[in-house]
Structures are given as C-alpha cells and as structure tokens.
Amino acid sequence: MTSGKRAVTIKDVSRLANVSPATVSFVMNNRPGVSAKTRARVLQIAEALDYKPNLVARSLVNGRSKLIAMLISSTRNPLFPELADGVDQALKAKGYTLSIISTNDEEQLESREIAALRYRGFDGVIISSTLQNNRELNKLVESGFPVVSVLRRDYSCKGLDYIVLDGIKGGYMATEHLIRLGHRRIGIIKGPQKTSTGLERLKGALYAMADYGIQIPDTLIREGDFFKSSGYAAAMEMMRLPQEERPSALYACNDDMAIGAFEALWELNVRVPEDVALIGFNNTAVTALKSVSISTISLQKASMGKQAANRLIEIIENKKDDRKTFRLMLEPELIVRRTCGFALKGKYLVDKVKDEDRRIFP
Amino acid sequence: MTSGKRAVTIKDVSRLANVSPATVSFVMNNRPGVSAKTRARVLQIAEALDYKPNLVARSLVNGRSKLIAMLISSTRNPLFPELADGVDQALKAKGYTLSIISTNDEEQLESREIAALRYRGFDGVIISSTLQNNRELNKLVESGFPVVSVLRRDYSCKGLDYIVLDGIKGGYMATEHLIRLGHRRIGIIKGPQKTSTGLERLKGALYAMADYGIQIPDTLIREGDFFKSSGYAAAMEMMRLPQEERPSALYACNDDMAIGAFEALWELNVRVPEDVALIGFNNTAVTALKSVSISTISLQKASMGKQAANRLIEIIENKKDDRKTFRLMLEPELIVRRTCGFALKGKYLVDKVKDEDRRIFP
C-alpha cells in the first residue's frame, strides 16, 4: 500500500486466531476441512480486524482476478459508453468487475494497452476500439488470452471472437433509403478507414450507389474521425461547393458526425430535410430527441454488449484450448426520423426502379 | 494466465541469458550495476522472447501498479464520461492508466467497490460517484489510501480531498436568472438527495427564491434521479397541474433531466421558452446543439478532472503522512441559451429590485 497504515494480512488473522495461514485461507474461501468452532473463531477475528484478502496476491497465485478490461476508443463518443453499459451489467451479474480503458484510436496507445493487458492481471478483455493489423492483438489472441471483440473487428486476426453489426448492410440501407427518396447527389462523411466500421459503412453505401447506377464524385466523399467536429467540417466543405456540385443529402457514418453536419447546415441556414436530407449511424440517444430527430441506423447495443460479456466469461470459465472461434453478425435496422424527409415526401420516389434492376443486398 | 500458452517469466530470460533473475530485473528497470555487455544480451533475449514483466507480481512486491481507478455513477450520464476524459488525459501524461468503474449510484455496490479498491492493487482512486455517509469511504480515507473526490463529496468524510463545483452558487444563479426574467412560479426538478450535488443545487435555488421573497409550493418541487426519464416524468406531472398552479419556468438540477423535461414539454405542445422557460445544469455537450440550445450552468469539467488527477498523483508520489487536506471549490458559470427566453425578452424584467433588497450570494 502506498502510504498510511499497513493493511491487515492473513498472517495477522492467523496469529490472533492461533491457526496457520492455510486455515484462514480455507475459511475465507468457504472450503471444507475446518471445524465449525475454528471456522467461527477465524471469521470473528477477520471481521474484527476488517481483514480483506489482498486480491493482487490472490491473483498472482491462482491467475484469477475477476477483473475484466474493456478497451473503448473514447468516452466522448456516446456509442462506447452505451455499449459498455450492457457489458457492465452482464459482468456484474456474474460477479466480475469491469474496467474501462480508452485508447482514443491512437495506434500506439492501443498497442501498448493491449500488450499490457495480459500482465495486468485481467481475466479477459472486451475490445471495441479495434483497429486493423494490430500485431499486439494478434499475439494476445494467439497466446490464448480470452478476448472478445465487439462492434469492430480486426480482419487480420484469425482466431478472434467477435460480435459485430453488419456494417455493409447498414450502410447500404441508409444510402438506399436516401436514393429511394429521390436523391442522386449524396455526400458521404466516412469514418476512419483504419476501423472495420469505417470501412464497411462506406462500402455498403458504395454498393447501393452502384446498384442504383449512381456515380459519386470524389468531392462528395470526405473522411472524418467519428467526432462531431469532423462532421461539421466535412459538411461545411461540401456545402461550399458550386451550387450544382452540392449534395442534396448527407450520409454520415456515425451519429456524432451527423450531428456535426446538422450544426453546419443550421449555421448555413440550409433547411433539413427540405434542402438537404441527413442520415446518421448508431442510433445514439441524442438522435432520438424530438428537437433533433436524426434518421439513423440502429444496432442492438445492449444485446451486443451482453452477448460479448457472456461469451467472454464462457471462455474464461471453460478453459478448453480447442475452442471454436465465435462470430456473430447482427442485423442493422433503419430508423426513419425527421432529417431524411421521408415524412415530407410520404413515399419513395423511385419505386419505379424494378427490383431486378438492382442487386438485392447482399 | 487463464489458459493458453504459459507466459514468459523473468526466469526464462535469466536462464537463456545465463544470469540471475536479479540481473534481469536490474536491466528491465534501467538500474546501474550491470555491464554494458550483459545488459545488451539480456535485452536482446528479452526482446526475442517478447518478455514483459508481470505487473501483478511487481505490484505485490513494491506496492505500485501505475493503475488508478475512477468510480463514476454511470456511463449513461454524459457528465461522467466528460469528467473522466479530463482525468484520463492528465493521468496518461504521467504514465498512469485509468480504469473506469461504474456504481450506478447504488449504495451497496458503491461500498463494495470502494472496499475492494485497496486490495485490487490500484495506486489511488478518484471518486465522482460519491454518496453520503459512506462508512467504507471513511475507512478508506482514514487508512491513508490516496483518494480524491471530484464533482461530488461526502460531507461526513473528514480528511477527504475534493474538487467540487459551488453547487449552491450554481443553483442560485440558475434560479435568479429565471426570477429576473420575471418568473414567479418556478418548478424545480431536484436530484437525488443522497448526493452532494443534488442537495446543493436545490439549496441554492431555495436561497434565491427566499431572497426574492418567492414562496414555492410543494407541488413544484419533484425529485428525479439525474436520468432523462425522471425529468420527463417530473415535467409531465407539473404540467398536468391545474392551469393556475403550473410553473412558468423549470429548473432541472442536471441537463439530462432538463432534456427529459424538454421532451415532455414538446409532447405537450408547450412552447419553450414562450410558454415555459427551462434551464439545466452541467453544460453537457447536447445542450449546446443549435436545435436544442438549453440554458444551463457550466462547470470547468476538463480543469476539474485534470486537477483531481494531478492532486492524486501528488499524494501517491510524495507519500507524507502529514498531508493537508486539499479542497477546492470552483466557480459555476451561467450559460444563457434559447430555452430560458432571455433573447426573447432582451433584458431582465426585475431590474427594479434594488440589489440591497436581496441577499447577495453567498
């Protein structure tokens, strides 16, 4: 302990109770082999001294800490707290404690934290901050350390268990919705291409465009970093293009960037959805506010977190080495709100496009 | 390690390098007393084996882990992630890693986590989920374990270091602002009274009312839990009072509840601020959105988190036992936005009240 009074140890208890440390250990762990009388005496003394077993020492000897780490990209992106909440609840129910660590999507920091995990005494880790081609993650998984990736995944990582959303499908749905509302010039604010979500949500959009035979100029694809300010900047740039090059709709690959774009449009006195339609991704709490009401793609956050937590515990507690990798891809759902203008138009304008004319996803 | 390949230990390295474990330890910690040749050889072998010191073992012997815990109430209340972000940055800069643990404001869980902290190998803890009269917190502080409370405090805890906002002043400012805009029937949505913030933000409002000679009926004070839904419910109830008993303004003791109220008013087709004014507390990111624009009280979150982190490290690193308790109370700031109607009216209606007529805060 850093300073202050020395903590009570098992030896203090054993001395006072006139038994060996082993006996105290048995008592504290509810193990058989101790007489009722001794057990009671030890418990009473432990209570009186306010003895709590040192979890670091315990963790050293039996390699279990009941501590799980969750790596998130940032607490400032509300998706991660929302995800963490589900994980937390599932873990608490099983007697584990969750530690949330943020890596800010910095590759170095991410690698450092991943490398440290194994040696920090965590029993396992849930990674939602996953980037691509992470050597440390590969090593961690290969070493047999319990890892479950949630939301994002690292394609390079062979044995990695994950639960993700079908981002391609989500991106497709968002874009197709805009297309069916009659939009032909759709601006895309894509996410960081070092994340699987960033890649897939863009890819889905491009598939949709291709299926509907829509060309998209480079000026209408901008890369953001999943934070609000980058969405703001991207929207500003696109709206400052010459009149005829401007988008009539924006698809932002996450809600924070959509909100940034929303702010930019507001500042420019562009009406949403009358002048420009807008759709985001993630269905974070803000988008549902009545005064915001941004259309978006929803994912089952609570379920995702819960399943990841349960899978991780399963790995930890049935430590077979031959385990099958567990992979799950959840279905996205389109949430139609005010900003895409559906209510305005009442129906899709392009229903005349025959289904055979386009590739049905996937 | 739970399963999989055995991790590389200091012994593996020492064996391969033909030195004792002690020497390897010296090398890994950049200590003198090892020849350049040996040092190089050890480093090379450590690198080849991908050896990383086991932090649990290290922590056991020298009582340092470079791990800090932060107890927050919930990730779903955006104030906490925003606070944690500041703490995280300050800690990272000094080589520490932050673990965020949420307690959901449940007294039992809170106590359990606090009690466990000391034995989990954390070097210190930042508590922002603080409730009142927590025996475990008192014991922890008394034991000399490094603790800094931020945002909230436990009045019963004598030696507790804290950095908080002047909640009474903030509550006073919010309410006074509404009063000066001419409001006489102000509904208050207070927070949980087991938190210092809940208590103070209400107290400040009552002081302001008293100073301006305003009576407030019981029906216009409702208790929420700092979450959105409780603000929604409280606003709904108040707006369903008979016409003449309804509030003309609402003061919610945090932004989430203000947003809930905002939603309720929207649903009831009550115009904000024309029919009912609204002010929140915390200046969380959502309130600043153009389409939301809720007036609120701002606190210096980043600075608060940073200072708490730095103070904690100071305690940890200069382990004097005679340390003075460190207490800081920061100044709130009124953020005037759309929902309180200031822009509408352009000036305070009650400027005729002479300053001497009321008690100037504090």
Place this chain on the structure above:
DNA sequence: AACGATATCTAAATCGTTTTAGTGATTAAT
C-alpha cells in the same frame, strides 16, 4: 605484491495469498 576500492553479479528473503502433501489425532470397522 598487497591492499583497498570499485564494478559486476547472485542467493535468498520478501510481498500476501493458495495449494499440496503430510502429520497427528480421532473415529470406525473388523
């Protein structure tokens, strides 16, 4: 050549638990 000083390295104790193997004592079975 002898001495002390310095540099390099190691053996062993330590941190606070858990666990294994084994010791006595008591009880049960024949």
Place this chain on the structure above:
DNA sequence: ATTAATCACTAAAACGATTTAGATATCGTT
C-alpha cells in the same frame, strides 16, 4: 485390539517479480 479411514490442521512450496546483503572478480595505487 489392531488396522483403516476420516478429520482437523499445518509446513512449505509455489506464483513472478524486487531488493538487500554479500560474494567474486577486476582494477588502481602504493
């Protein structure tokens, strides 16, 4: 009464590092 089985307990070895005190070897000085 003897042997076997059971019970209550303990000594000592882990776990994987750090640290202290001491052992060797090397060097310089006179």
